[in-house]
Amino acid sequence: MRVDPKRLERAFGVVERFVGEGQIPGAVALVGLGEQVYGPRAYGWAALEPKRRPMEVETLFDLASLTKVVATAAIAWRLLDEGVIRLDDRACAFLPGYGAGERGASGAWKGEVTLRHLLTHTSGLAAWEPLAAVPGTPEERFRRLLTYPLQHRPGTRVVYSCLGYILLGRILTVVTGQPLDQLARELIFEPLGMQATGFCPPEAVRARTAATEHAPDLGRILEGIVHDENARALGGVAGNAGLFGTAADLARFAQEVLKALRGEEALWSPAVMALATRSLTPGMEEERGLGWQLSGGRPFSPAGDLFSPRSFGHTGFTGTSLWIDPDRELYAILLTNRVHPSRENQAHLRLRPLFHNGVAAAVLA
Incomplete structure (x- = not known):
């Protein structure tokens, strides 16, 4: 052409x-x-x-x-190629206790969230929440994200979610032991x-x-x-x-x-x-x-x-x-x-x- x-x-x-x-x-x-x-x-x-x-x-x-x-998904593609992760790995496997002990359907759904869901914006997480309004350190703000309820069952709807990609970025650092920017x-x-x-x-x-x-x-x-x-x-x-x-x-x-x-x-x-x-x-x-x-x-x-x-x-x-x-x-x-x-x-x-x-x-x- x-x-x-x-x-x-x-x-x-x-x-x-x-x-x-x-x-x-x-x-x-x-x-x-x-x-x-x-x-x-x-x-x-x-x-x-x-x-x-x-x-x-x-x-x-x-x-x-x-x-x-260009960063988060691209890293995940590399780790898929290298046999480090699979799409059906659950978020709770890398973030112990994610959803554990939470009442209601949303709490139970959290245990179903996979890397596939996070990558495709089908995790059930809301599009956005004001983490910047949470007092404390960056780590304390991330911990607050872990408590946010899901809006729907994973895999049932596409809702473009910045929160889901923040969670995915953290999972990639846990898997590799390296900061996301590195x-x-x-x-x-x-x-x-x-x-x-x-x-x-x-x-x-x-x-x-x-x-x-x-x-x-x-x-x-x-x-x-x-x-x-x-x-x-x-x-x-x-x-x-x-x-x-x-x-x-x-x-x-x-x-x-x-x-x-x-x-x-x-x-x-x-x-x-x-x-x-x-x-x-x-x-x-x-x-x-x-x-x-x-x-x-x-x-x-x-x-x-x-x-x-x-x-x-x-x-x-x-x-x-x-x-x-x-x-x-x-x-x-x-x-x-x-x-x-x-x-x-x-x-x-x-x-x-x-x-x-x-x-x-x-x-x-």
């Missing part, structure tokens, strides 16, 4: 238009087709407040929930050459991060400090959020995923990636693989209308997204700081599918 240059320019032009109209402060966009990489292209501003900084192609973004797939670095980022990607950027790096929202608890605009309140309350490293990275690094990740799906030697086996990108939640509210959100040709997908029904990806609350179309060997990365200076901005919800439509239209046989 090949790219129609004029149509690809129109796709990038969609991003440029949204920035030029002030709908989002800035963006970095990148498209890959097979071995060819187009971009990254930088538009607008990395920060408007407290001081304007232009966006650059190497700007670091708070990847928000892309953490779930696991991600050693198992994923270093092997793939993702040198700019990691948790808790050091002070020296924060000057080149895209600014996010004004944080009342800190009294300032966040730059290089995780936007997600719960991840921040857990010390900046969590299974649901906390990762910072660049478009170029995400391209390396996407290329490795496609290599595995082609059956080539890659960081993950073809077997695990085939499973990770297949719907494991048929008939439920949303099609989910192991970490990935699947397009399935459904309306209102962030992938837009023209990516193939087998496409998959993930989005992040700060305005980030990664989408992959294995039928075309195509991937699109769109990183924005739409929450700067306020999360009230919702323009990214329209920008994503419009950009993806333009990208898919640019691919020729």
